[in-house]
Amino acid sequence: MSATMIKEFRLPDLGEGLTESEILSWKVSVGDTVSLNQVIAEVETAKAVVELPSPFAGVIKELHEQPGTVVEVGKPIVSFEVADDAGPSVSEPSAPSAPGSSSAAPAEGEQPAAQKRQPNLVGYGAVVESSGRPARRPRTLAPAGGPAASQPPVLEPVGTKPAETPPGDTGPAERPRSTPPVRKLAKDRGIDLALVPGTGPRGLITREDVQEFVRHGAVPPEGERPAAGAAAGAAAPGERETRTPIKGVRKHTAAAMVSSAFTAPHATEFLTVDVTPTMELLATLKETSAFSGLKLTPLTLAAKAVLVALRRNPSLNSHWDGERQEIVTYNYVNLGIAAATPRGLTVPNIKDADAMTLDQLAGALAALAETARAGKTLPADLSGGTISITNIGVFGIDAGTPILNPGEAAILAMGAVRSMPWEYRGEVALRQVMTLSLSFDHRLVDGEQGSRFLADVGAILAEPGMVLTMV
Known part of the structure; x- marks a missing residue:
């Protein structure tokens, strides 16, 4: 049986020197087995909502931050248990180093640090090529009429990504199929998408499905409702004012x-x-x-x-x-x-x-x-x-x-x-x-x-x- 080791994934700079991001949701739970490039979290920067791909293949050991928490770049957000013989093909991103700092030269046959570092733009992922070496594939839009842009790493389709596993379950639940705006709408309304019937193609949950769910007075169980103030613009009946955190x-x-x-x-x-x-x-x-x-x-x-x-x-x-x-x-x-x-x-x-x-x-x-x-x-x-x-x-x-x-x-x-x-x-x-x-x-x-x-x-x-x- 091969030995294992713990690897920390620190929140990377998601582009343009942003110093913090908010954890919107985790797509995995402690104990889940994840593959390389599987989306593990959705975070919101000051500019965009982005998905974080996993830099490792292994088991989720610990989630260091809860949804709704604003985390500074460079802080650990999740720990993985990975095989010790996995090699240094992918390493965790570290906090940005100070200008002028130096590092030891790589040993012979070892990858340069620049090649091992997690790319700091979401949409980039460590994709293992047939040679066993990781390659970066940026997600870019090609200009209209121009050559096709490089495609992002292939992730598991929506609906097959692991969701949080309730206590007592033996395996991860299937994530409801929906689009990011619909998930955002459901979150703001305090609705668990697992309770909403999907009428779209192959069971896709649409905006109309969520609105219909609300119109019929269906509400999530008490234990599944978001904390007070968690949903922007949400107000309890009878409240004379609504307070929304200034963020994002x-x-x-x-x-x-x-x-x-x-x-x-x-x-x-x-x-x-x-x-x-x-x-x-x-x-x-x-x-x-x-x-x-x-x-x-x-x-x-x-x-x-x-x-x-x-x-x-x-x-x-x-x-x-x-x-x-x-x-x-x-x-x-x-x-x-x-x-x-x-x-x-x-x-x-x-x-x-x-x-x-x-x-x-x-x-x-x-x-x-x-x-x-x-x-x-x-x-x-x-x-x-x-x-x-x-x-x-x-x-x-x-x-x-x-x-x-x-x-x-x-x-x-x-x-x-x-x-x-x-x-x-x-x-x-x-x-x-x-x-x-x-x-x-x-x-x-x-x-x-x-x-x-x-x-x-x-x-x-x-x-x-x-x-x-x-x-």
Whole structure:
């Protein structure tokens, strides 16, 4: 019988230097046998909800933290009992070392530490190749129309992952099949998904199933209800107020907005534009084979207009580096799109959007929206933006004064497209009109530069053919 040893798994940096994460749920229990890359926990950072894959194959010895606990990066969260002859193919991640620290050189035939360290972005996992050596496979999204991205490690399908084993059971229970937003909804309502009948394909539990469960007054047993305050927005009958802990995305958003509002001197300008030609172009494009199957919206064409206008007004695509006392002007555009999700406001961005064709941009916007709604946006996609767009028009709002995404020079708000009486060729006609609101950092962008950029975006949306005079 081979000897065993205890391995600790410390909470890794899930991307972009985040210092803490909240344990949302454990997908395993003490005594469960897990395989390499099996999802063992779901955690929430300040930017995203992510799944943690197991760095070891072995038995769960101890869960160091309970769901709902905020844990600092580098602290142990789970211990494994693994075979002593498993070798060093996968080792636990350690807390980030101080700059300039040194380590001993690996012995001959031993893997370098960089190859043994657990990758710090979720979606990366240690995948054992046929040679027995681990290989990293990043989970990335391929640009629309581009080559296929590397696929993430193959995990056990939802529904076969072990759930917590009740006392007295001889084996793990099957995890109810559902999607992340549905699991979040059930958690907020204090509902055990194991009690909810699934009406979706192959028994999938849908949002409607959870809502129907609530409508019929079904509640979980007393012992299975979440602790007071655990579910955001949950209030007991008769309570006059509800207190929700400030954490996760809401905490990050609040800190970022306060920092931005009181660091960068905001200026906001407005422009109301007749976008009838743009709406007509949109209808025409939807009927062409080149855009078949793609979701085209006013946001798609507005995003393209912003990318074109930035070529003529690069100061809007810049950053104020206070430490070095430099203005950094980007020669690429990572276009941020503000997204309202069940977890709060996020601003994922499309990398190198300026290099995309219109159909590629449409595909990237659709993928971004779908991923954000599912709560699966990667931390790397929430950082590195250079300029942002927020589409407040989808809520029926005409104009606003958007706050800059921290570190960016400008943000454009798109208002609702409305049919209004408008002067057209010397007469009053019913036209489709939109108001654009541009906020910019007045340290980086002068009034003239901001005005020219906004005028260029408006000119393109008022007459898409104007692009030919700008490129």
